[in-house]
Amino acid sequence: xxxxxxxxxxxxxxxxxxxxxxxxxxxxxxxxxxxxxxxxxxxxxxxxxxxxxxxxxxxxxxxxxxxxxxxxxxxxxxxxxxxxxxxxxxxxxxxxxxxxxxxxxxxxxxxxxxxxxxxxxxxxxxxxxxxxxxxxxxxxxxxxxxxxxxxxxxxxxxxxxxxxxxxxxxxxxxxxxxxxxxxxxxxxxxxxxxxxxxxxxxxxxxxxxxxxxxxxxxxxxxxxxxxxxxxxxxxxxxxxxxxxxxxxxxxxxxxxxxxxxxxxxxxxxxxxxxxxxxxxxxxxxxxxxxxxxxxxxxxxxxxxxxxxxxxxxxxxxxxxxxxxxxxxxx
Ligand code: ADP
Ligand code: NA
Numbered sequence: 001x002x003x004x005x006x007x008x009x010x011x012x013x014x015x016x017x018x019x020x021x022x023x024x025x026x027x028x029x030x031x032x033x034x035x036x037x038x039x040x041x042x043x044x045x046x047x048x049x050x051x052x053x054x055x056x057x058x059x060x061x062x063x064x065x066x067x068x069x070x071x072x073x074x075x076x077x078x079x080x081x082x083x084x085x086x087x088x089x090x091x092x093x094x095x096x097x098x099x100x101x102x103x104x105x106x107x108x109x110x111x112x113x114x115x116x117x118x119x120x121x122x123x124x125x126x127x128x129x130x131x132x133x134x135x136x137x138x139x140x141x142x143x144x145x146x147x148x149x150x151x152x153x154x155x156x157x158x159x160x161x162x163x164x165x166x167x168x169x170x171x172x173x174x175x176x177x178x179x180x181x182x183x184x185x186x187x188x189x190x191x192x193x194x195x196x197x198x199x200x201x202x203x204x205x206x207x208x209x210x211x212x213x214x215x216x217x218x219x220x221x222x223x224x225x226x227x228x229x230x231x232x233x234x235x236x237x238x239x240x241x242x243x244x245x246x247x248x249x250x251x252x253x254x255x256x257x258x259x260x261x262x263x264x265x266x267x268x269x270x271x272x273x274x275x276x277x278x279x280x281x282x283x284x285x286x287x288x289x290x291x292x293x294x295x296x297x298x299x300x301x302x303x304x305x306x307x308x309x310x311x312x313x314x315x316x317x318x319x320x321x322x323x324x325x326x327x328x329x330x
Contacts, residue, residue, distance in 0.1 A: 081309030
């Protein structure tokens with residue numbers, strides 16, 4: 001039987017992906033290339049829905065792509081591409097925009113959250129229609145499954161509604177995608193503010209562990225991670241969020257359960273424990289960084305890999321758009 005097709009995208013909005021992105025998304029993408037017919041894209045067109053700098057965007061898109069290959073996505077086993085290399089994304093988005101009701105689009109809660117940052121009326125229409133471009137990303141490839149976290153469920157519902165509406169109005173064209181629930185990785189939190197999630201928009205870079213960071217920097221950040229003044233290394237989200245976060249990180253990176261780690265570190269100080277967390281992070285990140293650096297130094301090779309991905313993606317996207325055009329009357 002054919003493997004289910006899966007589509008997932010990630011925005012190139014920072015200079016490096018962080019540990020949260022790695023554990024919450026990228027590491028799972030690598031596993032999915034064994035079980036799925038996987039399409040992964042760097043969604044640069046989503047990144048222009050907010051203010052941005054074109055030179056930065058172009059650079060970050062390449063750095064993002066290099067990291068996807070560096071974590072282990074293999075062009076022989078999955079399709080990695082840049083969204084803007086496949087113009088069918090925006091063409092289908094327009095068709096879907098015309099099928100979306102204003103009321104329906106207005107109910108997307110993520111827009112409300114993001115727009116709130118800009119103040120009433122200042123957010124772009126692109127930010128408003130973002131979930132519809134996302135629907136186009138998914139439907140173009142007839143994805144059977146889409147990995148989703150809780151915050152994306154509403155967008156997948158919209159995608160399914162739009163697919164159904166098009167099929168009903170113009171004839172069977174799109175596959176209705178199902179949610180693929182990722183292995184629940186609890187949120188990795190900020191090292192300096194262990195009750196907030198680690199995020200590229202964190203207030204201080206000291207709280208984030210970047211994939212492309214040097215070992216010394218990673219070690220320093222972890223040794224300076226905020227903890228409580230106690231001495232016990234036990235998971236206790238409420239009273240010891242910092243230690244709990246470090247336990248979660250060490251457990252995720254080594255495959256050792258948290259109760260086992262608690263046993264191992266019983267009677268030991270925070271210093272020894274933090275050193276071990278740092279070594280685990282460094283051991284995971286170093287080969288990734290080295291592969292990414294090598295790819296970024298070889299522009300032609302990275303271009304070639306992205307061209308292979310774009311070619312494969314376009315073959316599918318073009319065929320879908322031919323059907324769409326035919327059925328929609330143009
Ligand atoms: P950010 O929060 O830095 O803006 P994104 O929202 O772009 O990151 O997230 C991209 C992917 O990484 C998503 O699949 C998201 O679930 C995952 N992710 C982001 N931050 C974390 C985190 N702190 N812990 C676990 N997963 C995360
Ligand atoms: Na985000």
